[in-house]
Amino acid sequence: xxxxxxHVFICTNRRDPGNPKGCCAEKGADAIRETFKKELHARGLxxxxxxxxxxxxxxxxxxxxxxxxxxxxxxxxxxxxxxxEIIEKHLIGGVPVERLxxx
Amino acid sequence: xxxxxxHVFICTNRRDPGNPKGCCAEKGADAIRETFKKELHARGLxxxxxxxxxxxxxxxxxxxxxxxxxxxxxxxxxxxxxxxEIIEKHLIGGVPVERLxxx
Numbered sequence: 312x313x314x315x316x317x318h319v320f321i322c323t324n325r326r327d328p329g330n331p332k333g334c335c336a337e338k339g340a341d342a343i344r345e346t347f348k349k350e351l352h353a354r355g356l357x358x359x360x361x362x363x364x365x366x367x368x369x370x371x372x373x374x375x376x377x378x379x380x381x382x383x384x385x386x387x388x389x390x391x392x393x394x395x396e397i398i399e400k401h402l403i404g405g406v407p408v409e410r411l412x413x414x
Numbered sequence: 415x416x417x418x419x420x421h422v423f424i425c426t427n428r429r430d431p432g433n434p435k436g437c438c439a440e441k442g443a444d445a446i447r448e449t450f451k452k453e454l455h456a457r458g459l460x461x462x463x464x465x466x467x468x469x470x471x472x473x474x475x476x477x478x479x480x481x482x483x484x485x486x487x488x489x490x491x492x493x494x495x496x497x498x499e500i501i502e503k504h505l506i507g508g509v510p511v512e513r514l515x516x517x
Binding site: 312313314315318320323361363364365366367368369370378380381382383384385412413414 | 415416417418421423426464466467468469470471472473481483484485486487488515516517
């Protein structure tokens, strides 16, 4: 059976412009997802950790929404730099980034 | 912070026809995803358990690929009836469905 030490899901859902719910895509989620993917690979973690696009994670107002399994830590990740901080401190270092936790 | 007791990710990735990797979409993944979503709602589990579409889970040959978190149990789910069995026995009953586990 496959096994990932860390499996990161990034909501990349896109709603119609003007939808009152908003969406993660319009807040830059594609760049967040690309950063997670590229930076995990750059650190030699492909196969051990995976960044996946996901449909709506049902936290639209608090996006860009990211959840890290198996520990189910939820994040709001506004910038690619924040994604890198999560990779280094949490995914590699084992300590969740408190300031980015979803409220 | 949000919390789901069970969070089910269903690969719905679609590749070009003829791509040697194949893809979960051409094996009926959209119907599997819809079944998980609809049948969780029908059982009053919306908010406690969630079925999410996901991008490629990197198990293309073994799809339709599904992973259940937080326990990270991987499944190959060929039919909607199999999805219902996973809901009833694993998500609700707590016992993974051995015959459907991804090889």
